[in-house]
Amino acid sequence: MPTLSQDGPQDRRVWTLHLGDDENRFSPAFLDEVDGFLADLAASSEPAVLVTTGGGKFFSNGLDLDWLGAHPERLGEYVARVQGVFERVLTLPVPTVAALNGHAFGAGAMLAMAHDHRVMRTERGYVCFPEVDILIPFTPGMNALVMSKLTPRAAVDAMTTGHRFGAEEALAAGIVDATAEVEDLHEAAAARVRHLAGKDRATLGTIKQRMFADVVAALRLPEA
Amino acid sequence: MPTLSQDGPQDRRVWTLHLGDDENRFSPAFLDEVDGFLADLAASSEPAVLVTTGGGKFFSNGLDLDWLGAHPERLGEYVARVQGVFERVLTLPVPTVAALNGHAFGAGAMLAMAHDHRVMRTERGYVCFPEVDILIPFTPGMNALVMSKLTPRAAVDAMTTGHRFGAEEALAAGIVDATAEVEDLHEAAAARVRHLAGKDRATLGTIKQRMFADVVAALRLPEA
Amino acid sequence: MPTLSQDGPQDRRVWTLHLGDDENRFSPAFLDEVDGFLADLAASSEPAVLVTTGGGKFFSNGLDLDWLGAHPERLGEYVARVQGVFERVLTLPVPTVAALNGHAFGAGAMLAMAHDHRVMRTERGYVCFPEVDILIPFTPGMNALVMSKLTPRAAVDAMTTGHRFGAEEALAAGIVDATAEVEDLHEAAAARVRHLAGKDRATLGTIKQRMFADVVAALRLPEA
Numbered sequence: 001m002p003t004l005s006q007d008g009p010q011d012r013r014v015w016t017l018h019l020g021d022d023e024n025r026f027s028p029a030f031l032d033e034v035d036g037f038l039a040d041l042a043a044s045s046e047p048a049v050l051v052t053t054g055g056g057k058f059f060s061n062g063l064d065l066d067w068l069g070a071h072p073e074r075l076g077e078y079v080a081r082v083q084g085v086f087e088r089v090l091t092l093p094v095p096t097v098a099a100l101n102g103h104a105f106g107a108g109a110m111l112a113m114a115h116d117h118r119v120m121r122t123e124r125g126y127v128c129f130p131e132v133d134i135l136i137p138f139t140p141g142m143n144a145l146v147m148s149k150l151t152p153r154a155a156v157d158a159m160t161t162g163h164r165f166g167a168e169e170a171l172a173a174g175i176v177d178a179t180a181e182v183e184d185l186h187e188a189a190a191a192r193v194r195h196l197a198g199k200d201r202a203t204l205g206t207i208k209q210r211m212f213a214d215v216v217a218a219l220r221l222p223e224a
Numbered sequence: 225m226p227t228l229s230q231d232g233p234q235d236r237r238v239w240t241l242h243l244g245d246d247e248n249r250f251s252p253a254f255l256d257e258v259d260g261f262l263a264d265l266a267a268s269s270e271p272a273v274l275v276t277t278g279g280g281k282f283f284s285n286g287l288d289l290d291w292l293g294a295h296p297e298r299l300g301e302y303v304a305r306v307q308g309v310f311e312r313v314l315t316l317p318v319p320t321v322a323a324l325n326g327h328a329f330g331a332g333a334m335l336a337m338a339h340d341h342r343v344m345r346t347e348r349g350y351v352c353f354p355e356v357d358i359l360i361p362f363t364p365g366m367n368a369l370v371m372s373k374l375t376p377r378a379a380v381d382a383m384t385t386g387h388r389f390g391a392e393e394a395l396a397a398g399i400v401d402a403t404a405e406v407e408d409l410h411e412a413a414a415a416r417v418r419h420l421a422g423k424d425r426a427t428l429g430t431i432k433q434r435m436f437a438d439v440v441a442a443l444r445l446p447e448a
Numbered sequence: 449m450p451t452l453s454q455d456g457p458q459d460r461r462v463w464t465l466h467l468g469d470d471e472n473r474f475s476p477a478f479l480d481e482v483d484g485f486l487a488d489l490a491a492s493s494e495p496a497v498l499v500t501t502g503g504g505k506f507f508s509n510g511l512d513l514d515w516l517g518a519h520p521e522r523l524g525e526y527v528a529r530v531q532g533v534f535e536r537v538l539t540l541p542v543p544t545v546a547a548l549n550g551h552a553f554g555a556g557a558m559l560a561m562a563h564d565h566r567v568m569r570t571e572r573g574y575v576c577f578p579e580v581d582i583l584i585p586f587t588p589g590m591n592a593l594v595m596s597k598l599t600p601r602a603a604v605d606a607m608t609t610g611h612r613f614g615a616e617e618a619l620a621a622g623i624v625d626a627t628a629e630v631e632d633l634h635e636a637a638a639a640r641v642r643h644l645a646g647k648d649r650a651t652l653g654t655i656k657q658r659m660f661a662d663v664v665a666a667l668r669l670p671e672a
Contacts, residue, residue: 150600153398203583207579
């Protein structure tokens with residue numbers, strides 16, 4: 001299950017949301033934990049940045065399809081909950097960066113896209129939107145989220161092919177912003193935003209709300 | 225006039241829409257043929273990809289201005305028909321690639337942009353949006369289509385200057401995704417999508433519909 | 449205060465809007481002058497392009513915060529006036545280029561973004577959106593303007609960090625399109641558009657209106 005920790009000096013505090021050492025799929029309990037951690041961070045007031053990462057082979061494999069298979073009647077509620085987490089990360093009033101320690105698939109990749117920045121470990125792991133292969137089209141909200149962070153070329157490549165992007169390919173496509181060896185990954189991610197801790201939260205929150213107003217509106221649409 | 229042919233193994237069938245060996249302008253009869261071919265492809269169910277290309281010096285020179293000059297009262301109907309073809313290609317539920325064998329001008333260039341991918345022959349031929357020079361502004365639908373596939377920089381360069389982009393320039397601007405010598409062009413185009421044949425059509429169609437929902441809406445606007 | 453001058457042959461006239469040799473902040477009198485010059489250019493009919501530049505260390509430092517501090521009750525009217533200038537430049541029916549001779553901060557950087565092209569002097573000067581640091585979020589119109597000219601990556605970097613982009617960094621991010629030494633700056637800027645003088649103004653104006661219809665709508669929103 002996810003954990004939240006802090007390190008660094010008071011004026012440039014790095015909060016690390018660690019998604020876990022497993023597949024880190026979005027079970028309802030997982031979403032509750034993440035939501036709570038994001039609320040804790042939002043309720044704090046000291047200079048802070050967020051690094052989201054995981055241990056082991058996965059950043060996150062996304063939706064908890066086993067749980068969904070057992071609770072098909074709760075699909076709409078579940079998707080709304082997942083999209084609520086995407087919205088919270090997308091508009092979090094502190095700088096955010098995803099440190100991709102391993103595979104980021106589907107909703108796991110979307111969670112990464114919701115951050116301001118992305119750094120990916122070299123050598124292992126893929127970013128992949130398998131929606132076209134698992135017969136689950138992007139919801140309008142997920143569609144808007146991914147498209148808002150990619151060039152038109154990268155959006156077609158990422159969203160219509162199911163291609164697995166290794167670190168170098170993901171960097172070339174602009175899906176991630178930098179790569180780092182796994183032992184340097186957390187620091188490489190933190191270093192991209194640490195100097196931005198202390199930005200006025202109300203201002204930064206409003207800037208992100210306006211930049212992504214259409215995405216937020218789409219993420220709030222009820223699932224048909 | 226256009227022709228449609230198939231080749232390759234059953235599980236990765238390449239359908240080639242050959243626009244013709246002339247200027248391949250969009251006469252009403254030409255549009256009827258293309259529409260029929262796209263309907264045939266859409267009605268099939270085997271794994272398939274679409275390569276659109278032409279012979280000779282032109283991919284397509286776009287609107288049939290001679291016909292339009294003789295039938296000015298049918299402008300609205302004609303533009304709606306052209307935009308209907310753009311919509312069908314843009315949202316076709318199979319992977320698509322334009323193989324630019326020669327000049328792609330105006331609506332001919334837009335037809336190329338409607339595809340998922342574009343490969344352009346080296347040495348000869350230009351991609352050009354001459355709208356600013358022939359005093360025909362992009363319709364809102366054409367505007368939305370071209371902008372949906374280009375970076376902001378490339379959109380201003382392509383849409384406000386009438387510049388003729390040779391293959392290297394078009395590649396640098398991201399107007400095309402790759403270049404190939406003319407004898408390798410069809411295979412270079414097919415190779416970009418052949419492995420994607422067999423994607424579930426309903427899923428891929430829905431993904432494209434959602435990615436380009438605003439473009440589709442604009443393409444359906446009646447011409448003022 | 450700003451001045452307007454012309455040079456070059458009749459068929460490729462370069463109009464230069466010189467913003468001044470000071471900080472070139474947008475006082476009401478400054479906005480009146482610029483508005484009048486843009487109206488003069490719009491009312492002319494000869495082939496023309498616009499180069500906007502300044503002297504000294506600044507292109508423009510943007511909003512006149514001293515004046516605003518003295519007239520807080522006129523904020524809404526003032527912002528509407530600034531955004532009106534952005535709209536006029538954004539949709540001016542002649543090719544436009546900003547030649548960044550020095551610092552372009554805040555609304556000064558936005559003015560540059562409203563042009564079709566941007567060239568920046570090497571060695572000195574920064575492009576910067578300090579909104580996040582001065583606690584003034586982008587208005588919806590300013591947000592739409594800046595986002596319409598940048599890739600998603602560059603938009604997050606420019607709009608959420610307050611980063612000062614030197615010429616090389618601004619070029620790498622696509623915030624500017626070229627750099628030039630200061631003594632070559634005006635000519636480098638003019639050379640990017642001079643050959644485009646003579647484009648039909650009604651057509652070019654309509655093309656820009658349609659490309660940036662959403663930005664224009666947002667720039668016309670009343671400030672809350």
